[in-house]
Amino acid sequence: MLDAVQLRTLAAVVAEGSFDAAARLLHVTPSAVSQRIKTLEETVGQVLVQRHRPCRPTGAGEPLLRLAGQLALLEREALAEARGPLTGRGRIRLAVVVNADSLGTWFPAALARVPERLDLSFDIRQDDQDHTAELLRDGSVTAAVTAQREPVQGCRVQRLGSMRYLALATPAYAERWFPDGVTPAATAEAPAMVFDRKDRSQHRFLRMVTGRELDPPVHYLPSVPAFSEAIRRGLGWGLVPEQIAGADLAAGHCVDLAPGRYLDVPLYWQHWRLESTVLTALTDAVRAVAAEALR
Incomplete structure (x- = not known):
């Protein structure tokens, strides 16, 4: 069985770019971070992190990084649902990568169409539409506007228009x-x-x-x-x-x-294959606005 704390540590190392920064984020020592990653690598039997600046996942680390992100999203979503309609705490953050021209035209309207009651925070990254799927592949983002029609492993793909x-x-x-x-x-x-x-x-x-x-x-x-x-x-x-x-x-x-x-x-919407209320709501908003704005 994979350890949830070790997976969370892997995600922190990649997100922050170094073991020291991950330690500050997690409020532990750098040696604790190093030990968690080493133990996870021993469990898997593969090197999971490229140890240079910034730290990046190896091919073996990418599916585990994606799993860590999916578990974190489902955990936050379940916690928010269990707490009820209390807002202002435990916001769910969604990382999405979008090409610059979509960001400059139709995509902000899709974000605004997501119901406010879901209490989301968006972490929007920008990259060329021919390269956005790479961040999905390594688990850095939850969803992407991309020119790639073939689904990234573990993802669903839907055509948006041109x-x-x-x-x-x-x-x-x-x-x-x-x-x-x-x-x-x-x-x-x-x-x-x-x-x-x-x-x-x-x-x-x-x-x-x-x-x-x-x-x-x-x-x-x-x-x-x-x-x-x-x-x-x-x-x-x-x-x-x-x-x-x-x-x-x-x-x-x-x-x-x-x-x-x-x-x-042609643009496509790719996202993790998860039964997630917030991811479904974002997908519905993106598809609706794209249908109005794209050909």
């Missing part, structure tokens, strides 16, 4: 760099806005439109508001969610570089 992106630039930028449209020659030279080094959306769009693998000069700008503002200022062209692009097009701040061409990114 986020549509339009290629925008200012009229002056389009006239300077794309006088003949989105041609391979123009797109190879025109600076593009890219969110971060995980973001390959602009490159996928260029491959779709031109049929070629192109490597244009890029500006990295990891902020949804700043990304759109930089395009409005003529710093580069970039793909913008249609929920944001509509206002810029209507006001004449930007033009669509490739009318009728767009990039649709």
Whole structure:
């Protein structure tokens, strides 16, 4: 049998990033933390923690980290239910990872739609939609908005819809760099806005439109508001969610570089396979808002 205290200690080491920080969180000595992890590893017969900064779970540690999170969620949920309608104590915290564009558009409305009576605290992480499932896999989060349709082990997956992106630039930028449209020659030279080094959306769009693998000069700008503002200022062209692009097009701040061409990114909701009231409520809210906001 696995020891609940040892599992909780494993979760603390990964969440805090070190044995010393986990000890402070758990109000024990670092040697006690080390002994608990060592005993758990001996029970399993595998190394569970990569001992560097920050500490990360090994492949063998990931399912145990996920189990620790699931047990903690069910324990807090049962305790909250047993205490009755008393609020202000024992809030249930849900860790969720979401891509930046969803955070900047439709996802906050989903959080607001979760019933207040559930007394939840949200721990929202941000990552590229092609990478959010990695945090589910290692047990760091309970749920994810992800581009991965295959369920992570121990998780359920549901399609949310597609986020549509339009290629925008200012009229002056389009006239300077794309006088003949989105041609391979123009797109190879025109600076593009890219969110971060995980973001390959602009490159996928260029491959779709031109049929070629192109490597244009890029500006990295990891902020949804700043990304759109930089395009409005003529710093580069970039793909913008249609929920944001509509206002810029209507006001004449930007033009669509490739009318009728767009990039649709399918999004999925993955979450732990648990019979949990709070997780079900969050899932219902996310699906409802996604049905209104996504294609």
